[in-house]
Amino acid sequence: MLEARDVTVRYGRQVVLDGVSLTVEPGRVTGLAGSSGCGKSTLARVLALMLRPAAGTVTVDGSAVRRWRQRAPRGLRTAVALLYQQPRLAVDPRLTLTEIIAEPLAAAGRADPGRAAALAAEAGLTGDLLGRRPHEVSDGQLQRACVARALSLEPRYLVCDEMTTMLDASTQAHLVAVVEAYRERSGAGVLAVSHDDALLARWAHHRVRLGGFEGLED
Structure with a gap:
């Protein structure tokens, strides 16, 4: 608990x-x-x-x-993973959506492009969005990336x-x-x-x- x-x-x-x-x-x-x-x-x-x-x-x-x-x-x-109300305050604006999703895996020494791509798809992000940066996507699309990122290390x-x-x-x-x-x-x-x-x-x-x-x- x-x-x-x-x-x-x-x-x-x-x-x-x-x-x-x-x-x-x-x-x-x-x-x-x-x-x-x-x-x-x-x-x-x-x-x-x-x-x-x-x-x-x-x-x-x-x-x-x-x-x-x-x-x-x-x-x-x-x-424990935290999902914020305002995704733009929770991400590095210099990163692409793929990099945002993969960031925890890379930090943990567990880089896995295949897993990042699968998480992106599960969150409803199409391939054309993954190379974009936060200012190039909507709040909803960015929050989808944040949800995928939160699940990347399989929190309890x-x-x-x-x-x-x-x-x-x-x-x-x-x-x-x-x-x-x-x-x-x-x-x-x-x-x-x-x-x-x-x-x-x-x-x-x-x-x-x-x-x-x-x-x-x-």
Whole structure:
């Protein structure tokens, strides 16, 4: 399980999260709802090992996280993949879509052009797009590349932080289907963060709301 326990995050004097706990189970989709500005993205970054909390603990399949970002052990870093709401802020604008997808494989010393191409196709990217750079494609096409990149190292958990916001309905449905196919074949756990309650009602096995964490109907 991917677990946050009593997590507190402060930005200066402002407390963004105060003693929050959340569990993401393997093989299931946990939906995280809440109003804009309530700290959903902050919690997503904590769970993805991108942000060290001021207090509380995070564990990945029983292993306590003691270091964060690039200082975390590779096995923990690659166990959790984060999909951002704004793909243009998550990629190097100098890279082509193929290079973006292949970047984690290359960094791990596991370069595999065939796997990168297969992931691109699964995400719905046609060959004519793969040599383009971010400014040459739409937000939806770039987010498809980001989903393919997130799956490249076969993470045990996927943290999807509003990954379908501002995308058209067909792209949204396709990306959710790609994540669902990966979850079903790998047994990965998924945290789906969204302000769209209708999407979470269709997608998640269990939903919680940030701000008291009252349970929503499964």
